[in-house]
Amino acid sequence: MAFEPRQTPHDGSVRTAVGRRFAAIEAWLETEREQVALWAPVGIGAGIAAWFLLLDPAQWLAFCCGALGLACLTAMLPGHGRLRHMLMIGALLATMGCLLIWAKAVMLGEPPLARPVFVRVTAEVRSVRAVPAQDMVRATLRPIDAPTLPRTIRVNIATDDVPHGLGEGAIIRLRTRLMPPAPPAVPGAYDFAARAYSQGIGATGKALRPIEVQRPSQEAPPLRARLFAHIVAQVDGPAEGIAAALATGDQGAIAEPDAEAMRRSGLAHLLSISGLHVTALIGATIFLLMRLMALSRRAALDWPLMLIAAAGGALVGIGYTWLTGAEVPTVRSCIAALLVLGGLALGRDAITLRLVASGALLVLILWPEALVGPSFQMSFAAVTAIVALAEHPRFRAFAAARDEAWPRKIGRGLAVTLATGIVVELVLMPIALFHFHKAGMLGAFANLIAIPLTTFVVMPLEVLALLFDLIGLGAPFWWLTGQALGLLLWIAHGVAASPMATLLAPAMRPALFGCVILGLLWCLLWRSRLRWLGLPPVVGGVALVLLAPPPDLLVTGDGRHVAVRTSAGMAILRDRAGDYVRDTLSESAGYEGELDAIADLPEARCSSDLCALRLKDGGGRTWRLLLTRSDMLIDRTAFQKDCAAADIVLSDRRLPRWCQPRWIKIDRWLLARTGGLAITLKKGEVHTVHRPGDAHPWIARPPVRKRTRPAPQL
Structure with a gap:
């Protein structure tokens, strides 16, 4: 018997086993039918x-x-x-x-401009937005009689150069250098080109003086712009930008140090008009309407007070969404609030995951491009996590109202708020790591104070200040608003100063990010124990990102800015690079610290034209880099010898064919095809911004020049 062949199951038994598995899946889906x-x-x-x-x-x-x-x-x-x-x-x-x-x-969509151009253009102003923090004004223009230009362009005008009469509907003539919307500078950086394409902007530039107004604006500034200017004029100091953002959603008056502190402390969501603001405003409207109508005995006994209050709250929510620019978080919050109000008016519990799914479905149908933006992902992920946690039986039992002493009631409320904040921070961590290469670690604790302060102190004071401004008595309330916002900024800067405030990581691959998001959705949308099967992809994906080796070399798409990782930190080729370039390179590399100059490194030898640098990778190999620093013509004999001795040669201009390094030559011709680069030397990996064959419409492609042969001489 030991030497007889094993029995194999026949086809019927196999079909039976498969059928049982399908039956088990169907039984599980039946329990999860809702x-x-x-x-x-x-x-x-x-x-x-x-x-x-x-x-x-x-x-x-x-x-x-x-x-x-x-x-x-x-x-x-x-x-x-x-x-x-x-x-x-x-x-x-x-x-x-x-x-x-x-x-x-x-x-x-609006196709981008093919190449940078200097033009003198006559255009109609479509919108004007002030950016006091950067001392400029952004104007969206429609060129007139300019068939070679995109239908819509955006130019930045210095505050001192803004002419009288500039406004919506004005016709101006100006000289500017227009450029295609910028693609990501390095892999994983912000893609402004894709966003500009969906917004209908085909080129951006900076206006040069003088700017002629051929027809001044005849229309009054939009209500949002007037409200923004009024709030900035009423509040003094750094708080003015926060106050304007809370009321209008425009963050143009927030100084960069304050904005960075809000991001690092996990309080940046307070600056974007979203569920917190819409809910607070609608809730306050319903409360006031209910109290006012209850003063009338006839209304209290005969009128459907909840239905009337819900309708009033809905109108206020729609008006607030329109006033603040109808951004995706605001629209999502408004849709959700309208569904909640409808459920309350019908006497049903409307705060469910079905509400969140309905809002997401409507936003994706109307604005499908919002899916890939951090605003959509973070807002819906946060709301989904909050509602899923609230629907959990144990959490609902713990958070339920009960008759107990006020110290225990306050402690229970703080525990619920803290637990909700921690869950939201954990859910948002992979999204923040993918888009911003950093995630807040102390945001849950900062929000314990910041959210009540904003909801119950700052926003009511600001509303009272605006109302009393109608009769000229809003100054005391503006002073109180400034003091409350000063406290909020103090909390933000205090938390941001902690070394544990943020978690840094290099750029995450889109495929890995997709696996993490699917795992999160699996955990949040199901109710049974099988929901935890989505946890391994989330934990594994985040662990892979945190343990992945950061790039050793970052090159921007124009080749002018290069950052290298050394044993002491990171260094940059051009030490006069602006803050935007430095922040982009640091964030993409997952590095927090100052970028030194490559010329100051002991392992570098630099002249006014060239820099030679030796780098060691994680495996102990020494790499030789040769970088150009100027546009001056270099002697061929010496340069050809240096090229042959280097492993990597990098330049922002086109290098001759006789420059042949040992591994890779990065010049203008290569970067025009690849965009910015991120190189890991130990593995020999090169990640590019542009993918070969990418035909998405926002990628600028310079027109092909056709060579024409001269006509034959007769």
């Missing part, structure tokens, strides 16, 4: 994400055909199980998402 609909925004979001990740129309079309094929295949399968319906509807939603963003990009 959560299945929450995956509808995930389906349409998968199609939108596929359009951004795939390269060209052939791949986009292949994705749509594959998704439709999956839908047809599942539709032909026998049975009526939930898994079959989920796959079929999910494939259809993914196809719809891909086609939706594709169609919107083709019909409504």
